[in-house]
Amino acid sequence: MLRADAARNLTAVLHAGARLLAEDPGTSMAAIASAAGVDRTTVHRRFANREALLSAVFQAKLDSAERVLDQARLVEAPLPVALHRYLEGIIPVSREWPVDTRLMMQQDPAARVRRQEQSARLDAFIRRALDEGYLRADVDAAWARTILDELVDTVAHRFPDLEPPRAADLVAATLLNGLGAA
Amino acid sequence: MLRADAARNLTAVLHAGARLLAEDPGTSMAAIASAAGVDRTTVHRRFANREALLSAVFQAKLDSAERVLDQARLVEAPLPVALHRYLEGIIPVSREWPVDTRLMMQQDPAARVRRQEQSARLDAFIRRALDEGYLRADVDAAWARTILDELVDTVAHRFPDLEPPRAADLVAATLLNGLGAA
C-alpha cells in the first residue's frame, strides 16, 4: 500500500502532468515536478521513464472516462437522457485531465487499445441515435462522432467557466440543432 | 533573388515542417530536413534557429489565410455567399498548412498579432451573422466563433478525402442546422 503523503504527491504529479502536457506536449519532467511541488527525482523514482509518466496520466484519464461511460448507460437509457448524462459526466473529466489522448496513439499500445474500446462504445451510441431517428438519416456516423468529441473538448477547455449542466445543454443543442435560425 | 532550386527547397522545408509539426510539435529540425529531402545544415543555413523556422511556417499559413479572407468579402458579400466562399477557401489552406497556430502564441509576437487581426475579421463576420438573423439571437458569439474554427479544422484534417465544395457544404449545414432530425 502507498503511504498517504506519497499518494497525494502521486495525484499531484498526474494532475500537473495532464495540465502542462495539454498546454505543451514537450513539457519537461522537471517542469511537471515543479508544478506538482515535488523534486524532480521524486518523479523519476515513481516512474521509470518519461513514457511511464505519460502512460500513467493517460490511464488516469481513461479510468475517469470509463466510469462516465458506464454510468451514462448509453445502451439502455432513453437516448436523450443517455446523451445528457454522458455529456455532464465527460466534461468535468475533460477538464480534470485536459491532456489530449491523441498524444499517446504512438507510444502506449495498451492505452491505445483501451481508448479504442471506449471509442467503440460511443460509435455504437451514434449508430443508435441514427437508428432511432434522433440524427437525420443522411448524417455520416463518423462525422457525427467526431463533432461530438470536438464539441465536448471545446466547451470543456475554451469555456471553463460554464458549469457542466449548462455546458452539456449547449453541446447537445449545438449538435442537434446547430446555431442557425429556424 | 533566390535561386530556383533554393526556392524549391525552401517551400519543401516549410511544407514538411507544417506537416510534421502538426503531427508532433516536438519534431526535430533533422526530421523536417529529412522529410523535405535536404540536409540538416541546409535548414540551419536558411533559418538562424528553430524559432525562425516555426515562424516562417506560421507566416506561410497566415499568408494563405489572409488571401482567403480578402477574397471571401466577408463584409460586402451576402452572408451565405461569404460564408461558403470562406469555407471553400480556408479548408484547403488548413490542409496545406496543418500546423496548429496556437503553437505560436507564446513564441512569435508578430505572428500572434497578425493572427489576432485575422481572428477579429471572423469575429466581426459572426456578429454580422447574428445581426442579420442568420444565427439565433440567443447564440453566444464566442461559442459560434469557436465552433466555426473547430468544424473547419475537423473537416480539413479528419476527412481529408472530402473535396472542398462538399466539405464547405457539410460545415455550413452542421453549423447552422446541426445533425438532429427536424
Added chain:
DNA sequence: CTTAATTGCAACATCGATGATGCAGTAATG
C-alpha cells in the same frame, strides 16, 4: 561556358532533458 550561388558531408561544441544514486532529514503508520 563561366561564374557564383547553393548544397551535402563531416566534424565539432554546446545545452537541456533524462535517468541514476547516496545520504541525511522528515513524516506517516502501527
Added chain:
DNA sequence: CATTACTGCATCATCGATGTTGCAATTAAG
C-alpha cells in the same frame, strides 16, 4: 514512540537536438 517509508538535495553520466564551420561537388543563371 519506534520504525519504516518517503522526500529533498547534491552529484554524475548520457543522449539527442541545436547550431557552427570548412570544403568539395553540384547546379542554376547570365
